[in-house]
Ligand code: GDP
């Protein structure tokens with residue numbers, strides 16, 4: 001059996017926590033896309049782990065795999081593994097030889113391009129980890145793959161082809177003198193320096209037996225009766241195909257990414273559970289429209305966006321929910337739940353169940369609203385329009401729910417679903433009904449024991 005965990009909104013829905021909650025049944029936890037732009041939190045017995053590349057099953061001692069659909073920065077991967085080892089975990093991480101490596105020049109180019117785009121309001125507010133430039137090189141057939149790091153001759157020939165192009169990009173397009181620029185490490189554009197660094201990374205990957213032929217490795221595990229969990233990063237509305245382009249990441253967080261990004265067939269993923277992770281409201285790190293946004297965040301909310309009159313409410317939710325980026329520390333934009341966005345996600349992913357997190361964060365509000373539909377060009381629409389410009393033109397039609405009281409959520413978690421305040425259960429029922437998908441789990445706090453499991457996935 002397989003379980004695929006997918007973000008149904010804009011990232012940071014609490015995917016790491018749900019991977020941890022259901023992780024007891026998994027033998028292997030597999031990331032299938034993205035890289036160290038992700039920040040997945042697992043909280044257990046007072047310890048908080050923020051994971052970027054190491055799959056969240058590491059907290060339970062499960063084998064982690066970074067699939068071929070991932071982009072892997074070996075430096076940050078090793079730093080993360082070493083930090084987790086210092087904290088007493090023993091992460092067993094395997095990396096697909098077909099996964100692409102992030103090189104230092106990708107980060108430099110990510111930042112430079114964001115700067116240029118910001119003049120035209122096109123910057124996505126990236127995490128600066130070099131994700132987009134690495135996927136560009138993959139599609140442009142000039143990338144360096146993890147397998148290449150173990151083969152010095154291939155590594156050198158790949159670098160000899162690509163590095164002069166990157167130098168030319170900086171010098172001739174951006175008009176930058178690499179050697180003189182104070183914020184740029186010249187080694188990032190030096191074939192010899194890159195060869196030495198990345199060959200060393202290859203040596204460590206080889207010495208620790210970390211590389212795998214991903215699809216084959218996973219298929220063998222399935223054949224021997226093991227359970228696989230796929231851990232999506234980011235979320236459906238920042239998927240490069242199904243998200244609010246161009247304010248998206250450069251990969252496919254949607255469930256289809258789990259097949260392309262691992263080398264297992266769609267029937268394998270489709271035979272299992274696909275769990276959509278839903279935050280009970282919206283949060284967004286980055287730019288672009290957001291029809292249900294409350295308040296606004298400088299530099300991220302579009303000039304004509306947000307609801308400035310609701311700034312206090314936005315701040316309340318931001319503080320209660322700790323809505324500050326795991327990777328960047330930036331304040332996240334917040335808004336009411338957007339049901340058209342979730343209808344779009346339910347279709348694009350084929351959710352078999354939902355995990356709805358953060359209902360504790362909204363506790364104590366007199367009234368909780370949701371965007372039930374949009375008005376676009378005078379008509380009521382129920383799902384997201386395909387262009388981001390049209391999405392920006394959508395006005396959310398809000399529906400109001402009676403709020404629920406703040407309670408002892410630990411006691412609620414212990415007692416189970418029926419102990420959730422009635423108004424909150426009405427809210428959950430409404431979401432399940434609109435998406436025609438059952439609720440599998442409800443998060444009432446960040447810890448493993450603070451998730452109420454309605455449906456066991458054994
Ligand atoms: P991910 O990227 O989807 O894994 O989510 P993040 O870890 O970036 O952000 C989710 C944040 O909310 C983390 O700090 C979690 O510990 C926390 N969290 C997860 N579920 C809940 C919940 O049900 N209630 C509360 N209050 N916090 C939660």
Ligand code: IMO
Nearest residue numbers: 011012038039124125126127233234249285286
């Ligand atoms: P997790 O897995 C929230 C956003 C960035 C930016 C856009 C592109 O923790 O949910 P990128 O660096 O990927 O090129 O940035 O995507 N973004 C995320 N937002 N959660 C994430 O990951 C994100 N990863 C990227 O803020 O708008």
Ligand code: MG
Nearest residue numbers: 012039040326
């Ligand atoms: Mg996150």
